[in-house]
Amino acid sequence: MAAPRSFSAAEVRDRCARGECLVRCRRRLYDLSAFVRLHPGGERLLRSRAGTDVSAALDGPPHRHSANARRWLEQYYVGELRDEQSCPKAEKPLDAAAPRLDPRCKPVDVGTDLVDWRKPLLWQVGYLGEKYDEWVHQPVDRPIRLFHSDFIEALSKTAWYVVFLVWTPVVFYLSWLSYTALAQGDTRLFSSFTAEYSIPVHKHCFPFIFLLGMFLWSLLEYLIHRFVFHMKPPASNYYLITLHFLLHGQHHKSPFDSSRLVFPPVPASLVMAFFYGVLRLLLPEVLGLSVFVGGLCGYVVYDMMHYYLHYGSPKEGTYLYGLKAYHVKHHFEHQKSGFGITTRFWDHPFRTLIPEETFEKED
Structure with a gap:
């Protein structure tokens, strides 16, 4: 597996200035640009947090994000923040003595997928058996193909x-x-x-x-x-x-x-x-x-x-x-x-x- 890409604070700041929506959870960076319009709390709320550490926001208020929401966030993971500085909008600079990962920002285990997304899913899901109910209620951001025809x-x-x-x-x-x-x-x-x-x-x-x-x-x-x-x-x-x-x-x-x-x-x-x-x-x-x-x-x-x-x-x-x-x-x-x-x-x-x-x- 390739090592995660490393981003400098300046690069994150420049991408935020160009209208992209990058947020961080301690040092983990996520590009939510494709998700801002779909965000339940509204696009304005999410864009207001571009360049900031959202670890506290994950626990609310106004909303405590579920395990599925955190798993969803992992789909937009793009890399790690390289230095100790954050974007200008961040609430406070990172403490050099702080641990690399806040407990709220640990990568959520998305698991090994149980189906082959390259093939139609309709004829595969029946074989999941007891795993189906948990699998189907773990949402993903990708299109589904049902049929061969x-x-x-x-x-x-x-x-x-x-x-x-x-x-x-x-x-x-x-x-x-x-x-x-x-x-x-x-x-x-x-x-x-x-x-x-x-x-x-x-x-x-x-x-x-x-x-x-x-x-x-x-x-x-x-x-x-x-x-x-x-x-x-x-x-x-x-x-x-x-x-x-x-x-x-x-x-x-x-x-x-x-x-x-x-x-x-x-x-x-x-x-x-x-x-x-x-x-x-x-x-x-x-x-x-x-x-x-x-x-x-x-x-x-x-x-x-x-x-x-x-x-x-x-x-x-x-x-x-x-x-x-x-x-x-x-x-x-x-x-x-x-x-x-x-x-x-x-x-x-x-x-x-x-x-x-x-x-x-x-x-």
Whole structure:
């Protein structure tokens, strides 16, 4: 193995001045230039620490970084600081008598990778067995290839705007169809049970039915994320492990793979057809369609928001800023809680809310 590259303080200072984002943990240097836009705390916070020792910041406040976050940091390791001086922004010069490595800055063992990244991963992960659950929840910053076939591989990837372009016209069309059908005045609730006590459904009820559909989608979003996407496949079952990785494990392994953050339209349409069929069995046709279109709109909002929570930079203190930090905690530390994406609402009654961090005040 080649020896790590050595950097002088002047070289680090010059690279910081050119807009690069190098930080250090005692003498270990990391180039976070490619990560600043994705940082959960915002790009401005990370750039303000360019050239500084971030060892104290790793333990917080404002946030105590998890073992996965420290492992993630190691991916950007570029070398060692050569002399005893630091960049001008550093809090204080290094003490010559200090140990070379602070306990908070010891290299995190990233381990020997259990798969061959040069080959499609989908057919490999099932062989990980008992090691799969730990492996899949140790995120990496690299793209994932699932299939051997270039054609099938292309179908498994989706740009975020495809979801918006495909489903938004469908939402508008079905909304118009539902509203005009209700405007005819012949839709009644409970008419299949009793004509005498059935309730007429006026066209002005459509917005409320639409919102009901969005509300029901938020519950469905939570349930699917928690009980389907986060099922723990038996270690002895190759096929269930493979299915889990295809559905959601790939996203946890590579959370910033931009081509795999939204659901491809073809499989999405099959899932939607199933839920539409269920609504048709439970409700009159027009009511079922009205609830369905609200749920479809909720799904579009969900996919767009999910992409934004990974790649957006919301303003500090806003709802989306808190939601982004919440979702990143789910990925890096709390994989068994924090299942809400568009809202934390359902995490409250189901008791899966990610706990708030507390820090003791120093004397």
